[in-house]
Amino acid sequence: MSALPPYATTGQRIWHYGFRVICGLIFFFLIFPILIIIPLSFNAQDFFTFTPEMLALKAEGYSLKHYEDFFTNSDWQQAMTNSIRIAPVATILSVGFGTLAAIGLSQTHVPFRRAIMAILISPMIVPLIISAAGMYFFYSRIGLQGTYWGVVLAHAALGIPFVIITVTATLVGFDKSLTRAAANLGAGPVRTFFKIQMPLILPGVISGGLFAFITSFDEVVVVLFVGSAGQKTLPWQMFTGLREQISPTILAVATLLVAISVALLTTLELLRRRSERLRGMSPG
Amino acid sequence: MSLDSSADDFVVFDHVQKSYDGEVLVVKDLNLNIAKGEFVTMLGPSGSGKTTCLMMLAGFEVATHGDIRLGGKSINNIPPHKRGIGMVFQNYALFPHMTVGENLAFPLEVRGMNKSEREAKVKRALEMVQMGDFAGRRPAQLSGGQQQRIALARALVFDAELVLMDEPLGALDKQLREHMQYEIKHIHDNLGITVVYVTHDQSEALTMSDRVAVFNDGVIKQLAPPDDLYERPENAFVAQFIGENNKLLGTITGREGDIVSVDVEGGMTSKALAVNCGGVGEKTMLSIRPERVTLNSDGPNGTEALVKELIYLGDHIRCRMTVSGHDDFIVKVPNAAGHQHLVVGERTKVSWQTEDCRALDA
Numbered sequence A: 001m002s003a004l005p006p007y008a009t010t011g012q013r014i015w016h017y018g019f020r021v022i023c024g025l026i027f028f029f030l031i032f033p034i035l036i037i038i039p040l041s042f043n044a045q046d047f048f049t050f051t052p053e054m055l056a057l058k059a060e061g062y063s064l065k066h067y068e069d070f071f072t073n074s075d076w077q078q079a080m081t082n083s084i085r086i087a088p089v090a091t092i093l094s095v096g097f098g099t100l101a102a103i104g105l106s107q108t109h110v111p112f113r114r115a116i117m118a119i120l121i122s123p124m125i126v127p128l129i130i131s132a133a134g135m136y137f138f139y140s141r142i143g144l145q146g147t148y149w150g151v152v153l154a155h156a157a158l159g160i161p162f163v164i165i166t167v168t169a170t171l172v173g174f175d176k177s178l179t180r181a182a183a184n185l186g187a188g189p190v191r192t193f194f195k196i197q198m199p200l201i202l203p204g205v206i207s208g209g210l211f212a213f214i215t216s217f218d219e220v221v222v223v224l225f226v227g228s229a230g231q232k233t234l235p236w237q238m239f240t241g242l243r244e245q246i247s248p249t250i251l252a253v254a255t256l257l258v259a260i261s262v263a264l265l266t267t268l269e270l271l272r273r274r275s276e277r278l279r280g281m282s283p284g
Numbered sequence B: 001m002s003l004d005s006s007a008d009d010f011v012v013f014d015h016v017q018k019s020y021d022g023e024v025l026v027v028k029d030l031n032l033n034i035a036k037g038e039f040v041t042m043l044g045p046s047g048s049g050k051t052t053c054l055m056m057l058a059g060f061e062v063a064t065h066g067d068i069r070l071g072g073k074s075i076n077n078i079p080p081h082k083r084g085i086g087m088v089f090q091n092y093a094l095f096p097h098m099t100v101g102e103n104l105a106f107p108l109e110v111r112g113m114n115k116s117e118r119e120a121k122v123k124r125a126l127e128m129v130q131m132g133d134f135a136g137r138r139p140a141q142l143s144g145g146q147q148q149r150i151a152l153a154r155a156l157v158f159d160a161e162l163v164l165m166d167e168p169l170g171a172l173d174k175q176l177r178e179h180m181q182y183e184i185k186h187i188h189d190n191l192g193i194t195v196v197y198v199t200h201d202q203s204e205a206l207t208m209s210d211r212v213a214v215f216n217d218g219v220i221k222q223l224a225p226p227d228d229l230y231e232r233p234e235n236a237f238v239a240q241f242i243g244e245n246n247k248l249l250g251t252i253t254g255r256e257g258d259i260v261s262v263d264v265e266g267g268m269t270s271k272a273l274a275v276n277c278g279g280v281g282e283k284t285m286l287s288i289r290p291e292r293v294t295l296n297s298d299g300p301n302g303t304e305a306l307v308k309e310l311i312y313l314g315d316h317i318r319c320r321m322t323v324s325g326h327d328d329f330i331v332k333v334p335n336a337a338g339h340q341h342l343v344v345g346e347r348t349k350v351s352w353q354t355e356d357c358r359a360l361d362a
Ligand SMILES: Nc1ncnc2c1ncn2[C@@H]1O[C@H](COP(=O)(O)OP(=O)(O)O)[C@@H](O)[C@H]1O
Pocket: B020, B021, B026, B044, B045, B046, B047, B048, B049, B050, B051, B052, B053
């Protein structure tokens, strides 16, 4: 947004400043609820509100006890272990299938590619509760309900649309003559895929993978349906904590999850910049 | 196919047809034999099927009908990566995530060559295109002309005997393009490789090639060395497409051996060399190159002309005139000492030799 030109009309001036106010409000409503959690998680009391000591910025108002609880309580530790066992495997499946699907569907000769694409993306669009109920009935029939692999597969299905979308977007900019050049130089299809195509679409694959990971790591609805007590993940434990114990440990966990998400998104942005440099889109 | 004929028929298109949609033939019955070491150019307007022919040779498109042979063996069933044909793509197709050196080493790595041998070959190829110092750069850090040289080096580095080039100089400015034409030609002469070159630029085709195949609408209209193509076009399309051409439409009134008499529309008559025309009473197109017309009545065929426009071009003056009712008749007047100074609106004489006037298909 540049400065107002001298010939701007009154309407344009109002809009110019009104636009900034609107942007500010949007940021406030999106970010503030997340930011407010961070100081609250250091509350020395078992309350969800700011205590007078905290507002007075006294040291005794703050403590790490909720973090301590998270790292020592066996329920939370079990939930964390489950999340760490489920999310990466679901991510690997999403990335593998999603990437292959995106490459296949970017070929113009594939019949019904739009319809297939729409079906694969549908978990992102269909209300989660419907997917979850559907998976519950289907997985019960085939004995996957309440199992580790059931949850992994369900999360993989939720992650695939992200991978397909990001990889498809990178493939749009992919120059098909590069694969032809590779073949012309003697490389077979497998070598061409790993040496030429994969390195160039890697940013899309990685960002899709990160989204898939965060989806699985944050997901609560599907795991409630498809999982059993043995697959209680962090979000599930938070949900239970909120309903049953109202323990501020949730705030500590939430802060940790925010930190992880920020770290992942930063990684993503750095990777994107690196790939732009590699592809010569911005000066190296 | 016997072995001894394979030197002359290194690349053979044998009744090749190609259709993308199963209805329209983009290439119609193509027959083309290319000898080992030859530089053959496919020249033609955009959409005439040149790239399609090259893609069939490289293996990226499959011929709908017919046979393509390389070194006497049919290659229809060989996938592109096993054909061992070098190719320079129009947009260069350099791998952006690899350095120049890695780009060149790629085909050698694929062939299982060891590191020291690879490095020596890459160095030699880069020196051949005068890019010896650029092995560590990425393609994005090079100018268009430099990328073009790297693409050329990469097509040559694995010692392919046949190298295909699809409008490789299309993206370069005129000066660089002319310079690269000479370099490619020198490399061709030095290495003894066979080159199939595609362009829509006729001067490029004429300066570089041993033979030029003029394409139109999926058909080779004429396959000949450059001088033949310009001086002895076999049909109206080639006469019009290559160089500048004066066409006079008329009807044949008589024939004596190779010479026909033609009544040109608009009143004049001319004798012409019968190249590709029908019998008495049929229509024909007379083709005369502008530089073969003289501004006097010396020649056996002549008439009066009205000067319409003069364009000064330094070494010659381009003069557009009306001749026998055709008002796009061009004459090139050389800017020699004591040349005739024309004035717009003036009437003058033009004439030409019978053998410079070719009667072609109307
Ligand atoms: N992949 C394709 N699918 C369908 N039609 C094509 C394809 N490639 C080329 N064509 C058509 O084939 C004709 C010849 O194209 P091309 O060989 O590229 O001509 P040129 O290289 O001489 O300009 C054109 O009419 C073009 O539209």
